Amino acid sequence: MKIFDELSGLETHADYHLARHGVLASNLSHAQTPGYVAKDLVFDEAMTSAEGVLARSDEAHFGPGGPTGAVGSGNPADPEGFSVVDIETARFDQNGVRLEKAMAQVSANRLRYEAGIEITRRRLALLRYAATDGGVG
Amino acid sequence: MNFFSAMEVIASGLGAERVRMNLTASNLANANTTRTAEGGPYKRRDPVFTTAQLDPHGGFDGPLDDAVKLVEVSDVVADPDPPRREYDPTHPDADGQGYVAKPNINLVEEMVNMITASRAYESGVTAMRSVVEMARKSMTLGQ
Numbered sequence: 693m694k695i696f697d698e699l700s701g702l703e704t705h706a707d708y709h710l711a712r713h714g715v716l717a718s719n720l721s722h723a724q725t726p727g728y729v730a731k732d733l734v735f736d737e738a739m740t741s742a743e744g745v746l747a748r749s750d751e752a753h754f755g756p757g758g759p760t761g762a763v764g765s766g767n768p769a770d771p772e773g774f775s776v777v778d779i780e781t782a783r784f785d786q787n788g789v790r791l792e793k794a795m796a797q798v799s800a801n802r803l804r805y806e807a808g809i810e811i812t813r814r815r816l817a818l819l820r821y822a823a824t825d826g827g828v829g
Numbered sequence: 830m831n832f833f834s835a836m837e838v839i840a841s842g843l844g845a846e847r848v849r850m851n852l853t854a855s856n857l858a859n860a861n862t863t864r865t866a867e868g869g870p871y872k873r874r875d876p877v878f879t880t881a882q883l884d885p886h887g888g889f890d891g892p893l894d895d896a897v898k899l900v901e902v903s904d905v906v907a908d909p910d911p912p913r914r915e916y917d918p919t920h921p922d923a924d925g926q927g928y929v930a931k932p933n934i935n936l937v938e939e940m941v942n943m944i945t946a947s948r949a950y951e952s953g954v955t956a957m958r959s960v961v962e963m964a965r966k967s968m969t970l971g972q
Contacts, residue, residue: 790840790844791844791847792840792841792843792844792847793837793840793841793844795840796836796837796839796840796957799836799957799961800832800833800836800837803832803833803961803964803965806965806968807964807968810968
């Protein structure tokens with residue numbers, strides 16, 4: 693068993709949310725910039741590769757794409773391959789940022805980051821437990 | 830339906846209430862405006878809220894997300910009520926009988942709208958705070 697494999701996935705997760713925070717924060721700073729289109733960082737194929745390929749043991753199982761979605765394409769996508777995309781079209785003021793939505797995105801992103809860190813913390817605690825012979829070593 | 834759907838829905842509500850607050854501000858500011866680009870006195874503006882579909886998150890949540898709706902400002906309408914008529918023969922916009930057509934704005938109504946918008950915004954902020962707290966609590970499960 694490759695016990696450290698999961699950690700690199702968690703590292704990618706943290707990297708992504710850190711990078712996304714920058715993009716979302718820039719949306720907030722541009723809330724008054726005329727003609728600015730809100731941006732987001734997408735992370736689909738990279739996540740698939742970071743999580744590894746989940747085997748579907750039964751045709752009735754759901755995948756990340758919903759009941760009909762695949763369980764992971766298994767494409768060895770570049771883990772650094774996050775791309776910035778435009779998420780909203782400009783409205784009357786020619787500015788695509790909706791203040792509250794942008795704020796909610798920043799908080800949601802932070803929560804996801806914290807969740808990833810928490811999982812990493814627990815994973816490392818488990819490794820430490822094993823490495824110290826159940827805490828007695 | 831997860832914590833993030835709730836946050837998105839609350840954010841849409843906050844945005845809508847902010848639009849209502851802006852329109853109330855515009856109504857209050859223009860309570861005495863007699864000249865507008867479309868001609869005649871300023872007319873009271875009101876937002877129209879409609880439900881909007883939440884972006885599907887896919888996965889297990891897809892079908893549940895259908896039940897949760899965002900709110901969106903679909904339109905801003907002008908109040909069709911007739912203008913207030915005030916007697917002021919010296920006013921440049923006075924008609925033949927000396928009456929001036931003033932905007933159809935009732936200050937008391939606008940103040941009430943402002944308070945409602947502000948309370949609705951506050952409740953949205955409270956709801957958002959509790960969702961974030963719930964999500965954070967969920968991370969301490971089993972500790």
